[in-house]
Amino acid sequence: MGMSASQSRLLMLTSRRQDLEFRAQNITQRRTTLMESLDDASAVYAAALNKKQFLLNIPGNSQNGPKLTYEHILEEGNFRLVDAFGKVVVPGAQETSETDDGRKYLVDMGINDPAVLDAALREGIYFLEKMKPEGKSQTQSEKLYESMDMLGMHISSSITNISDSERASLKSLYDGLSDYFKNISGSVSDDSRAVIDEKVQELKALVNTLPQDATNMLNHHLSNFEATMQNVSYVEQNAASSWYIDEDWVAISTDQALFINNTRDEEGHAMAFARFQLLQDQVQRQDKALDTELKAIETERKAVDTEHEAVQKILMNNVEKSYKTFNA
Template identity: 25%
Template sequence: MGMSASQARLLSLTARLTDNENSGQDISYSKIRLADKMDQLNEDYLNALKATKLTVLTGFNNSEEVYTDISYSLMTGYNTVAAGKQYVVTDKKGRVLVTQQIAAAYEAGNGDLNTFLAKMGYSQADIDITKNSSGGDDDEDKLLAKQKIHEAWDQYLTSVGLEYEDEEHGLEFGYTSFGTDYFSGYPTYTLNGETKALNYEGTTQEQRELYDYALSLTEAYYGDSDSANSLKTAANPENAGYIKYLTNIFQRIQQTGYYTEEDQSKTIKDNAWFEEQLRKGELQLEYYSTTDKKFISTSIDQDSSIQEVEDEREIALVEEKYKMDMAQVEQMDNKFDMELKKLDTEHNALQTEYDSVKSVIDKNVEKTFNIFS
């Protein structure tokens, strides 16, 4: 090999050695990053093994308590919590988070309880007979219903300080369900041949409740609307409990308002979203106190019906993902090792050839130097 060819070959080998060493360095850095990733995976895995979830006491299997994963529907449903408590969910402003069905019924009622209940398919009237039921006016059940209506109105009228000479039940009540009549949609009383509307004139919650109850009885008995007569009434004890549940929600909304989530599938129907919002404090819980007759604030830490437990399902998913991630990391690490081994073999061969060519060049230089000395 001539001098020029040897020098060209040496330059080529030098470039290849440099490229080889740079490639080896890049892979070494990649192995360092891979080791960091492995450490992070191990740390994340250990943290994930601490995964917990919120559960709610929903019943008993003999003497064993049964807990169910917390959800919006579970916490706000009717008789869904074993403790018998009724809950509402609010935001930090105190507004009640309700379903779109509840919201629509409340809007339709425009602040009227009986309309709200009717939109939900119920009436708080605890009678199951109407003026059009079989039997004459002297039918015992009809007489009892009329007496209940009189007593309900007497309680309301007394509470607001009004006297309509009804001690002997002399007033004749009525209700027009529909039509162009002046009193359509209003309860009425007739005294001495003169009919007047019975408007609400109270100022307290108790007076409002008395009026709404008397109105519901009057509409249920005297009303001619098919929809009104098809409502589920409080005469059935099973209905009565649910009506009380709806009434509590209505009255709580009256205090601070309500709101809904537009995409319910990603919010109140998503248990993970609901739990996260509770943990972050974005959503808060209140339960109805039968003693105080109002909703009382509680929390996931304070409420005896809620407990935090190990999330076995989440941990199993984490373990499966950890094994897959670690397998990928180990596969990549083995690939890097093989590439480094290949580069090392290549480097040794290049270095041997480099040393050989350099030796030839050195000898040629020495020979040329001796010739011209």
């Protein structure tokens, strides 16, 4: 093989080797992407394993009931759905602007969707309230003290996603409100109402600076306290008076509502498992094909390297012969 032919062949082999290396890099990148997609799918599947849903608990039925709906809550008779500010959640416009106990309505057209209801209850957007049995109504003082105590307990331990300094600030404002309120005895004057309202507004202003998902329940308790305080005219420090509330609704967790079953989302789990298996099979097939292609490239690259070395050696020999000829 002449020098010119050897040089051309060497350049061609060099180009071919670079092309093979580039293809190998692309295949490696594609395999990495496949593994990442499988990792993502695995994370989604793991989340599905832990996902729960609210179902209707049917007494005497060992099987899971249907998904919890807004109608199921109403059918219980003494339950209702409220937001963090105490507004009663309804799926459409009502004949009156307020409930019998003076609560405002909040229209949510999507609340009839079980998925929307489930998410709202889990994320602390909406809450359940239950009417107390007849004959067990609280006095105004008892209700106010209960609201105050619920505020304190929630600030002390239940709120998450806030810093220690933010919690300390909340506690300080709460203590100021609580101390002032608990020093009131007898008739509640306009001046006392003004001071309490000012302290509540200070607490609300601080709450509004915090993440909403951390303070929904706190806003709920604050609104309950405000609503009760608006109607109270007499307070006794021992939380006992002759003033009774006709209809007394109290907040209740979904765990305390016997008609609600909080269980694993079996349907969602099955679908997630099927999707994961399908993707896993696809990834394995594609990865196997890429592995075969990569091995073929590696085999070809070794052959190219061998020929490249041989041609390079021939070219060097031709160069040496040329130098010897010219130097003779």
